[in-house]
Amino acid sequence: MSFRYAGADRDALAGVSVDVPAGSSLALVGHTGSGKSTLAALVARLHDPTAGRVTIDGVDVRDLDPEVLASIVGVVSQETYLVHASIRENLLLAAPEATDADLWQALAAAQVADLASLPDGLDTIVGSRGYRFSGGEQQRIAIARTILRGPRVLILDEATSALDNETERALQVALDRLVEGRTTITIAHRLSTVEGADQIVVLDDGRVVEQGRHGELLAAEGAYAGLALAA
Numbered sequence: 498m499s500f501r502y503a504g505a506d507r508d509a510l511a512g513v514s515v516d517v518p519a520g521s522s523l524a525l526v527g528h529t530g531s532g533k534s535t536l537a538a539l540v541a542r543l544h545d546p547t548a549g550r551v552t553i554d555g556v557d558v559r560d561l562d563p564e565v566l567a568s569i570v571g572v573v574s575q576e577t578y579l580v581h582a583s584i585r586e587n588l589l590l591a592a593p594e595a596t597d598a599d600l601w602q603a604l605a606a607a608q609v610a611d612l613a614s615l616p617d618g619l620d621t622i623v624g625s626r627g628y629r630f631s632g633g634e635q636q637r638i639a640i641a642r643t644i645l646r647g648p649r650v651l652i653l654d655e656a657t658s659a660l661d662n663e664t665e666r667a668l669q670v671a672l673d674r675l676v677e678g679r680t681t682i683t684i685a686h687r688l689s690t691v692e693g694a695d696q697i698v699v700l701d702d703g704r705v706v707e708q709g710r711h712g713e714l715l716a717a718e719g720a721y722a723g724l725a726l727a728a
């Protein structure tokens with residue numbers, strides 16, 4: 498599969514072939530500009546390949562109804578998209594039928610327990626004119642929303658900058674709960690994520706230059722071994 502941005506003079510991805518078995522995890526690593534975000538975007542069909550195809554369970558994503566695709570593929574990135582509305586409304590966007598008990602369960606799994614101490618609880622309004630949640634809290638509320646949506650395929654765009662220890666730990670627990678049992682593609686910057694991945698793909702200049710597991714790639718002393726990953 499290859500992909501070239503409109504107007505670009507070269508491919509952002511060239512001859513990339515990756516198979517992610519259902520339920521397994523893939524970590525994408527590589528230098529800036531190597532094509533990680535582009536590859537992830539193709540799975541969510543933010544772009545279509547210039548050549549080749551992206552399939553889920555053997556079905557070309559172009560043949561899936563956009564709503565169906567949106568329910569299958571979930572994206573969790575640093576930018577969270579909470580709307581200026583109550584927590585309840587934000588969560589019900591993902592699961593209109595969910596009960597309050599379901600919402601609290603998802604929030605607990607996403608490590609947003611402190612919400613229970615807010616006077617308005619689920620009716621707390623998110624946003625500049627509402628309660629000022631920290632970036633980390635907003636991110637975890639968005640994770641709760643993704644838990645409620647329950648996509649089978651998850652794309653995680655890991656934070657590049659170091660978070661403080663407590664935020665990091667809470668976020669990690671939330672993410673661990675989220676990825677359980679799902680097919681996961683993580684744009685990984687941290688060793689802990691990459692070490693545990695079923696498969697690591699190293700991209701360089703739009704091409705797959707190495708592929709394997711942490712131990713074997715380290716032993717190969719190639720591109721992967723040369724990448725500096727945050728501990």
Ligand SMILES: Nc1ncnc2c1ncn2[C@@H]1O[C@H](COP(=O)(O)OP(=O)(O)OP(=O)(O)O)[C@@H](O)[C@H]1O
Binds near residue numbers: 529532533534535
């Ligand atoms: N919208 C765009 N239009 C044109 N070229 C783009 C666009 N987005 C990315 N590119 C180019 O495609 C290549 C791959 O970019 P991509 O964002 O996928 O890299 P990345 O591995 O995610 O990098 P980073 O680690 O910095 O996030 C780069 O050369 C980049 O300049």
Ligand SMILES: [Mg+2]
Binds near residue numbers: 533534
């Ligand atoms: Mg990127």
